[in-house]
Amino acid sequence: SQTIHQWPATLVQPVGSPLSLECTVEGTSNPNLYWYRQAAGRGLQLLxxxxxIGQISSEVPQNLSASRPQDRQFILSSKKLLLSDSGFYLCAWSVDAGAGEQYFGPGTRLTVT
Amino acid sequence: GIQVEQSPPDLILQEGANSTLRCNFSDSVNNLQWFHQNPWGQLINLFYIPSGTKQNGRLSATTVATERYSLLYISSSQTTDSGVYFCAAPVSLNEKLTFGTGTRLTIIP
Incomplete structure (x- = not known):
């Protein structure tokens, strides 16, 4: 069966520090991968x-970037965090060119101080 | 892009009660998902239901694609049903999901 992992689970970082969040999927090949952010407990925004591999589409101009160095690894990064980057970050995957159903990881709660 | 609206925004019920959550979408969709976000933030897949009716235990969902809405029914509510329920629909062919703002359900013992 497929599983999706995210780490760290929680993170507290000062303004101006770098960020690296990791997401990995097991049990499937060539998945579509997604990064979402949820602020204030409601509404997920696709980032x-x-x-x-190496194919990234950005939905919202911002202080963040993403990379996919391996088939089942998706990384969210920032060179310098802003206070507004605080939130709950969720990674998701779906079958390539298939059913379209998305499955979510456990999330990373980021607090920028 | 597609607009997804959910109602009611908040719902407080006594344990054992039944509830109906609604999701309206502004355009035709080829996929609609319902999720439950538990208190720890985990998004749990409930239904993938582009049309028709599905049931899973005490939960069922109906999507009427021609009228652009979906309903989630929860029967005999339990405290573990508390959380936020989201519906989400894709933007056309590339399967990007647009989420509604959610319904926060609180079940009181």
Missing amino acids: FYSVG
């Missing part, structure tokens, strides 16, 4: 999605 990035990837249909393959």
Whole structure:
């Protein structure tokens, strides 16, 4: 069966520090991968999605970037965090060119101080 | 892009009660998902239901694609049903999901 992992689970970082959040999927090949952010407990906003290694599409201009160095690894990064980057970050995957159903990881709660 | 609206925004019920949550979407969709976000933030897949009716235990969902809405029914509510329920629909062909703002359900013992 497929599983999706995210780490760290929680993170407290000062303003101006770098960020690296990791997401990995097991049990499937060539998944579509997604990064979402949820602020204030409601509403998920799609940040990035990837249909393959090295292929990243950005949905919202911002202080963040994403990379996909391996088929089942998706990384969210920032060179300098802003207070507004605080939130709950969720990674998701879906089958490539298939059913379209998305499955979410446990999330990373980021607090920028 | 597609607009997804959910109602009611908040719902407080006594344990054992039944509830109906609604999701309206502004355009035709080829996929609709219902999720439950538990108190720890985990998004749990409930239904993938582009049309028709599905049931899973005390939960069921109906999507009427021609009228652009979906309903989630919860029967005999339990305290573990508390949390936020989201529906989400994709933007056309590339399967990016647009989420509604959610319904916060609180079940009181």
